[in-house]
Amino acid sequence: xxxxxxxxLLANALKGNKDWKPAWRKPDPKASYDVxxxxxxxxxxxxxxxxxxxxxxxxxxxxxxxxxGSGNVGRNTTAVRSNYLLPANTRFYEHSMKLWENLSHExxxxxxxxxxxxxxxxxxxxxxxxxxxxxxxxRHLGVDAELMTPVEIKRLIPALDISNDARFxxxxxxMQRRAGTARHDAVAWGYARGADRRGVDIIENCEVTGFLRxxxxxxxxxxxxxxxxxxxxxxxxxxxTGRVMQLAGIETMPIESHVLQAFVTESLKPFIDTxxxxxxxxxxxSQSDKGGLVYGGDIDGYNSYAQRGxxxxxxxxxxxxxALFPGLARVxxxxxxxxxxxxxxxxxxxxTMGPLPGMYLNCGWCYxxxxxxxxxxxxxxxxxxxxxPHDFNAPFTLDRFHRGLVIDDKGQGANPRLH
Amino acid sequence: MLxxxxxxxxxxxxxxxxxxxxxxxxxxxASQNFEAWNAYVYDRLNPAGxxxxxxxHSGGCRVHLRxxxxxxxxxxxxxxxxxxxxxxxxxxxxxxxx
Numbered sequence: 001x002x003x004x005x006x007x008x009l010l011a012n013a014l015k016g017n018k019d020w021k022p023a024w025r026k027p028d029p030k031a032s033y034d035v036x037x038x039x040x041x042x043x044x045x046x047x048x049x050x051x052x053x054x055x056x057x058x059x060x061x062x063x064x065x066x067x068x069g070s071g072n073v074g075r076n077t078t079a080v081r082s083n084y085l086l087p088a089n090t091r092f093y094e095h096s097m098k099l100w101e102n103l104s105h106e107x108x109x110x111x112x113x114x115x116x117x118x119x120x121x122x123x124x125x126x127x128x129x130x131x132x133x134x135x136x137x138x139r140h141l142g143v144d145a146e147l148m149t150p151v152e153i154k155r156l157i158p159a160l161d162i163s164n165d166a167r168f169x170x171x172x173x174x175m176q177r178r179a180g181t182a183r184h185d186a187v188a189w190g191y192a193r194g195a196d197r198r199g200v201d202i203i204e205n206c207e208v209t210g211f212l213r214x215x216x217x218x219x220x221x222x223x224x225x226x227x228x229x230x231x232x233x234x235x236x237x238x239x240x241t242g243r244v245m246q247l248a249g250i251e252t253m254p255i256e257s258h259v260l261q262a263f264v265t266e267s268l269k270p271f272i273d274t275x276x277x278x279x280x281x282x283x284x285x286s287q288s289d290k291g292g293l294v295y296g297g298d299i300d301g302y303n304s305y306a307q308r309g310x311x312x313x314x315x316x317x318x319x320x321x322x323a324l325f326p327g328l329a330r331v332x333x334x335x336x337x338x339x340x341x342x343x344x345x346x347x348x349x350x351x352t353m354g355p356l357p358g359m360y361l362n363c364g365w366c367y368x369x370x371x372x373x374x375x376x377x378x379x380x381x382x383x384x385x386x387x388x389p390h391d392f393n394a395p396f397t398l399d400r401f402h403r404g405l406v407i408d409d410k411g412q413g414a415n416p417r418l419h
Numbered sequence: 420m421l422x423x424x425x426x427x428x429x430x431x432x433x434x435x436x437x438x439x440x441x442x443x444x445x446x447x448x449a450s451q452n453f454e455a456w457n458a459y460v461y462d463r464l465n466p467a468g469x470x471x472x473x474x475x476h477s478g479g480c481r482v483h484l485r486x487x488x489x490x491x492x493x494x495x496x497x498x499x500x501x502x503x504x505x506x507x508x509x510x511x512x513x514x515x516x517x
Contacts, residue, residue, distance in 0.1 A: 242465035252462035256440070257490070302437045303490045305467045310420050310493070312433040345461045401461040402454070414460045417437060 024196035036230035040064025042073035045191035046377020052198035055385035069188035075339035076370040081179035088395040096375030109190030118179030131174035218358035239340025241363040259304040267291030283320035346406035347419030434478035
């Protein structure tokens with residue numbers, strides 16, 4: 001039974017909106033837990049939810065330095081897709097897609113998952129061939145993919161400039177119809193409520209300041225709200241991975257933190273009902289249900305923990321937008337913001353036990369972590385509960401770099417700013 | 420973000436190319452120490468604070484620079500040439516030496 005309905009909205013409005021109940025409690029931390037998860041973002045909350053629901057582990061705390069969902073889960077451009085080339089990535093993200101498809105029912109919380117499709121535009125015949133290859137690789141693993149002609153694309157996105165006069169004429173595209181967007185805050189709130197209802201303590205404004213150790217073994221954390229002991233400590237802190245691992249005495253990681261900016265325009269009437277990506281640069285755009293165009297491009301390209309970027313990327317993203325949609329030249333940008341991304345050395349994530357005994361690590365999401373949220377939590381919970389990875393995340397180890405088993409979807413090499 | 424090139428003065432970041440982490444030590448090319456090579460290629464300090472990094476003034480004089488930049492504030496506290504001091508004053512000084 002839905003907890004929110006038009007009727008409950010109306011009833012509460014008439015009563016002055018005084019009777020709404022908080023979606024999750026605000027408990028004080030206990031002295032010890034079975035599992036402590038550092039990071040109350042999408043992945044940490046999803047991990048707590050699946051630990052409680054699938055594995056019966058409910059004596060769990062999620063520690064969040066700020067407020068719930070204040071990091072990347074509320075800063076992304078909300079796209080969800082599984083259009084990867086390499087089997088390890090395709091299988092993992094397709095599992096995520098299947099979880100997305102049932103997520104609102106699963107959580108009894110409307111995450112507004114909208115399978116409006118994601119179209120990658122090709123601007124040269126060689127790029128179109130490359131997309132055909134990726135589309136075939138996807139279909140080979142049971143993921144939907146189809147090639148589109150410029151005429152079909154024009155019908156789908158009338159505002160797109162597909163003329164031969166365009167700066168980069170469109171020669172075709174690769175479409176994943178099941179891809180789409182979701183309301184990112186609702187994902188955090190839905191997982192938080194689901195975990196909380198199953199007994200998980202979500203502790204906000206609680207910063208981890210160090211790790212409790214017994215020799216090598218991690219036995220808990222020190223926090224701004226006291227020491228918390230735990231049999232298992234899971235780290236899911238995205239852009240802050242380097243900082244948190246340094247607290248555990250691990251100096252280097254195959255991760256660089258970079259800033260990614262995102263933008264939203266003023267609200268427009270329905271303009272585009274799919275997610276579109278530019279093939280001659282790095283640009284992606286969709287339209288939110290409120291009407292704002294939500295879009296972004298490349299990371300700024302230098303190490304940063306600042307959650308704000310610089311103007312050259314703003315300029316580049318706007319130029320790319322206008323190359324595709326000249327008609328948007330007079331639309332005003334409403335807001336821009338930045339998030340800190342944990343760029344891994346091969347563009348693929350890390351979900352694994354270790355690197356210390358008693359510790360579990362989830363990081364390396366680059367700027368694609370939002371779509372992974374359900375599968376990341378699902379696989380991380382499995383790994384924590386069973387002390388072994390699921391087949392879906394077995395390839396995403398931390399030691400794969402030193403063992404020569406990198407999963408580099410783009411073939412860019414160990415150059416995080418290019419992934 | 421402005422980077423003060425020792426040759427050209429303060430210039431917008433758009434003129435520069437980021438060459439990455441300047442803390443890494445490249446093993447001797449003849450080295451067969453795989454761990455050292457792996458560490459050079461894959462492992463990063465990634466500090467939140469002052470970061471030692473390499474930039475090239477690719478849209479200007481093309482010199483390679485060692486920059487100390489704060490990753491929390493983007494503030495730049497030091498810029499130097501990657502390979503010693505190439506300024507003409509320094510060169511003259513070196514030539515003066517017996």
